[in-house]
Amino acid sequence: MSRDLPRRRLLQPGGAAAASAVLSRPAQAAGVTHAAGGKPSAPTGMLADLLPQGLGVSAGDDLRFSWQVPDLGAGTVQRAYRLQLATTPDGFDDGHVLWDSGKVTAADSTAVPYGGPPLRARTAYWWRVRSWGGQRSAWPQPALLATSVEDEWAARLIWAPAGKTMTDGATLPDDDTWALLRKEYVPGKKKIAAAVLYVAATSPDPSRQYVASTIVTEAWDPALKPHMTFSHAWASAPANAVARHVLGVQVSRPGAAEFRIRPRTGALTEAEGTVPSVRGPVSVSVRRAGALHETRVTVPPNSAAVVEVEIGAADSGAYRTEATAPGGRGRVNVTPSSDLTGHVLRIGPVGSGTTTVSRKRTS
Numbered sequence: 001m002s003r004d005l006p007r008r009r010l011l012q013p014g015g016a017a018a019a020s021a022v023l024s025r026p027a028q029a030a031g032v033t034h035a036a037g038g039k040p041s042a043p044t045g046m047l048a049d050l051l052p053q054g055l056g057v058s059a060g061d062d063l064r065f066s067w068q069v070p071d072l073g074a075g076t077v078q079r080a081y082r083l084q085l086a087t088t089p090d091g092f093d094d095g096h097v098l099w100d101s102g103k104v105t106a107a108d109s110t111a112v113p114y115g116g117p118p119l120r121a122r123t124a125y126w127w128r129v130r131s132w133g134g135q136r137s138a139w140p141q142p143a144l145l146a147t148s149v150e151d152e153w154a155a156r157l158i159w160a161p162a163g164k165t166m167t168d169g170a171t172l173p174d175d176d177t178w179a180l181l182r183k184e185y186v187p188g189k190k191k192i193a194a195a196v197l198y199v200a201a202t203s204p205d206p207s208r209q210y211v212a213s214t215i216v217t218e219a220w221d222p223a224l225k226p227h228m229t230f231s232h233a234w235a236s237a238p239a240n241a242v243a244r245h246v247l248g249v250q251v252s253r254p255g256a257a258e259f260r261i262r263p264r265t266g267a268l269t270e271a272e273g274t275v276p277s278v279r280g281p282v283s284v285s286v287r288r289a290g291a292l293h294e295t296r297v298t299v300p301p302n303s304a305a306v307v308e309v310e311i312g313a314a315d316s317g318a319y320r321t322e323a324t325a326p327g328g329r330g331r332v333n334v335t336p337s338s339d340l341t342g343h344v345l346r347i348g349p350v351g352s353g354t355t356t357v358s359r360k361r362t363s
């Protein structure tokens with residue numbers, strides 16, 4: 001199935017921060033399939049318009065959902081699904097469900113169309129999905145879906161080469177010319193916890209659309225690429241540094257068969273993010289509050305990881321680990337060690353799913 005994905009525009013500040021309010025809801029009903037270790041299986045890799053966390057989705061009703069089908073018993077073939085969209089992360093339990101597809105008999109799990117009322121611009125929603133196969137899956141943790149500010153935001157031209165002034169309907173400049181545009185955002189009296197910027201532009205040439213891209217250069221130094229531009233998501237060096245060195249996600253075996261994950265969050269009390277890979281998203285969450293120190297890592301199906309947690313001067317015996325070995329067989333090794341950062345816990349290899357390393361008492 002193919003379709004033209006909507007353009008991503010500037011996202012309302014606060015949408016990303018709202019993700020921290022997402023709550024999990026364990027499945028209690030009978031007939032729910034369970035993964036190794038007795039934990040309910042649920043769909044993973046949830047995408048809204050191919051975007052993890054659905055940041056910058058266009059308002060309206062032209063929306064598609066995708067997810068990875070969990071283990072549903074023999075054959076692991078999805079035979080039906082049910083999608084829900086709510087206006088709050090816990091709205092699935094308190095009557096704030098905006099749209100419920102009901103049980104739909106279909107194997108589709110990619111680009112499944114939304115069928116509810118049009119979504120409003122500059123608004124946060126949450127969605128979830130469950131699958132049926134030989135058994136019924138659990139509900140996953142609701143995923144954020146934040147709509148963009150739409151066409152209220154239009155940049156103003158501040159410079160263009162002589163004879164190449166860009167106006168609506170004008171021909172795109174030659175490859176060796178470019179223009180500067182500006183747009184100011186005034187937050188007013190709102191207290192902004194986080195903001196995410198998306199840039200989109202249209203062109204008569206479909207191959208030259210800049211959709212959901214960032215304002216970063218193609219290289220660190222113009223000497224490396226004299227004719228570089230400033231809108232290349234695939235060369236987002238600052239974002240790459242956050243994924244590899246703050247969240248600490250690095251591929252350690254070809255084909256992303258295994259990851260080495262060592263978050264280095266310094267004095268931050270909270271950090272979380274999702275890093276894409278060819279096997280699916282890798283999610284990392286680190287929280288510190290008083291005696292609490294929790295690290296949660298989720299790796300995609302058919303992959304493994306070694307997780308390293310820096311605990312400073314804390315006692316390794318104060319930490320508890322919840323993890324599943326690759327393939328759900330055997331025990332997971334937890335090895336304390338020390339380096340220049342202090343004490344380190346090395347966990348793994350662990351299999352796909354979520355690994356939690358936590359301290360809930362003073363060492």
